Amino acid sequence: MSVLQEISSDVRNMKQMENFVLFRRTNEIKEELRRGVRKSYREVIDVSWGDPHRAGVKPLSFVRQVLAACLYPELMDGDKLMVDVKQRAQRLLGTCAGGSVGSYCATAGIPQILQSISQYIMRRDGGVPCHPENIYISPGSQWALTNILKVLVNSEASPRTGVLIPVPCHSTTIISLTTLGAVAVPYYLREERGWALEMEELQRALDSAKGVCNPVALYMINPGNPAGYVQSRKSIQEVIRFAAEKKLFLLADEVYQDCVYGKESEFVSYKRALAEIGAPLSDSVELASFHTASKGLMGECGLRTGYVELVNLDPAVMKHINNLFSTNSCPILGQIALDVMVNPPQPGDPSYPLYLKETQHIRASLAQNVRRVEEVINSFPDFSCQPLEGGAFAFPRLFLPPKAIERAKEAGLQPDTFYCLRLLEEAGVLFSPGTEYGQKEGTYHIRFCIMTPTDTMEEILRRLSAFHEQFMKEFS
């Protein structure tokens, strides 16, 4: 007997993730392999996460050296570390209370690191002003997003608060929204046009909310996750004008901003695009932009650190946001990684040659993976991958035969979950199903991380191709 008579309905409503069945089976298979059970593969390759290190990408040496030196300053005595590593570590230790990364810091983050971030944003945006007091560092960008949503979503309102979100969209945002009692209002990206965000569709989505909820914000992620698009400046400006007209708060998830590889693609921040539109919009449209140390070239997910920049917010609202961010402070080591991320070694610095070599290697591997993924997937008649322009994932469409769909239903699974489960079982490769991200009814997709060493990606594609051919034959 429990003393808990009631579970908060927010918690009760929390969506069970569709791919839990896949995680459980992965653990079982790993255990079977450990016990020596024979399979056609010797290990499971798990690319269901956006986690480059897990997939075998090496961490950047400069980041790790600075962190190690900050943790154990005695390391700076010898000649094992470059002089710029030591200088950076010493400068950063000077910003920590008591000179220790073990101290608490101000809840918005270490002031000097907020300053570094604001300078980075200004450089990135061609000089558009950025003020450190509008930036909050947090334990992961998702945490920051949830805090902003807490201010936007009135859980007691009737009709409920609505937030427009793209379909497909990574699942953590959807969970955050529904947990807070908001309604996720879907707008569908047009897959056939490279997952384009179309204005008529945004308008349709907004209209669909009438009588259901009160939409107050528009969320988008650029570069995309799970779909690997990069929005054009024109598209971004259209979205901003739409938001201005409809009085929507803009939530711009820009965590893959350093991860753009499409030949015609360029990362333009929502903040920059807004500034370029000029007054009165540039002084009035409310915007939150998110970034992190977990993604892109750095890929330090384990440090749990991100930040949000807030633009054009009412001072009264900023005060509430300040209160919310006051309830937790974020890991110091993650902040140190952010400092390195926004201010990496420069030409002439002793650590620059190694830094350049390592980042070029990651970029070159990614470019090769992109080429090979598009090539292999699109070589199948029942598989289709839109051009990959940015982010860390491929999200190809799967044209499943009716018999496979039927079999999935018999197994009580979504068709793409069924496909992923069979792929895992037979080829030892873990992807996640499109179901988890939302997709147009009757379409099926899979998502996998493409930030891997090139030989890992070749192995994935080899296993996937053999499996896919077999699977399609079985259900044809």
Add this chain to the structure above:
Amino acid sequence: MSVLQEISSDVRNMKQMENFVLFRRTNEIKEELRRGVRKSYREVIDVSWGDPHRAGVKPLSFVRQVLAACLYPELMDGDKLMVDVKQRAQRLLGTCAGGSVGSYCATAGIPQILQSISQYIMRRDGGVPCHPENIYISPGSQWALTNILKVLVNSEASPRTGVLIPVPCHSTTIISLTTLGAVAVPYYLREERGWALEMEELQRALDSAKGVCNPVALYMINPGNPAGYVQSRKSIQEVIRFAAEKKLFLLADEVYQDCVYGKESEFVSYKRALAEIGAPLSDSVELASFHTASKGLMGECGLRTGYVELVNLDPAVMKHINNLFSTNSCPILGQIALDVMVNPPQPGDPSYPLYLKETQHIRASLAQNVRRVEEVINSFPDFSCQPLEGGAFAFPRLFLPPKAIERAKEAGLQPDTFYCLRLLEEAGVLFSPGTEYGQKEGTYHIRFCIMTPTDTMEEILRRLSAFHEQFMKEFS
């Protein structure tokens, strides 16, 4: 004009911390000192936080060495690190996906570290069983507490959900509670009896909730914060029986469990005391116990890591808790620090002599600080400190003259905030006022961290004594 017409009332209600005025003035004074403004002190000593490193305590070398080696494994090539440091780092890296501390891990925490924690708990509790699947690692123990409260507190319920909390109580818990829409039902600890928790008072508090809210849980912190008591086994068992009878969920904040120094004091965990009571209570009373790497001898606040162990929870409730902890994963480096905390170097290990020396030094300093704080404070007729038995703080009572109280009111401040502000201004020492923690009406207190080097504490006491004498004379 803001597009935000409404701020969620939960956020609006969030309590502004009383000592904000003190923080602001501290920053101004630091800036004045930097600019060369002459004062009777050359730097501000800030002991308003429970942050040993900030106060000058040195981090433990073994912890930092293992962390540095995990971050930058190349460090293990040389002979700079002891062999047990390397072994530990290698073992822990083996538990990280892709062998990198930059990867995500399971949301409950790294399984092998959960295992280490469960073994520690069993040793601590004389063999009472502990299952790793009942433990969740989180970014700080406060985060874990908030998650458990989310399950206990039904924000839509009428009457509202109540949680019994001690007075005094550290403010983050109160903020978490009210932010979630719960009612904090105060029970007063009896200062004159060493801040004892008395059963009649618990009953009075519960009765006081009638018609106001529906109390579902009882929160206590042992060893205490801000008051430095340690609960006896008998007192703990009385509380457990009370909770069983009244069907209250027990929230046991035990983050100072390795920080007990009272001669007659011993840390007994709520879980152990519950097991010792035996069936049927030991199989039915629901309990959450919190611990952290931020406090005690380790003091690694900057890593942001704690954990919660759940006892006797309904499996259906555990499932919801599991969902809540799934929305975030916690920093890997903090988990590594937890592994070291629950499994420090042992006699015979190469790192043991240094570890022993460092921990003995911290304990000896703390013991001396405790003796000196009691001695100095109790030497004043209008100042009184109960025996300090555990935790990191002193919370002495201040008998303020009516004139001082009047002057404080004129300044729009609580009397103890006024005292702290004057102490800061004139002596350059930052304490926090009792107001922030709750106190019996008409009583005034100050809180300060006693985990400092001994010379720092002497300097604090010297400045405090001179100021206090002067202040009391001024308002007598």
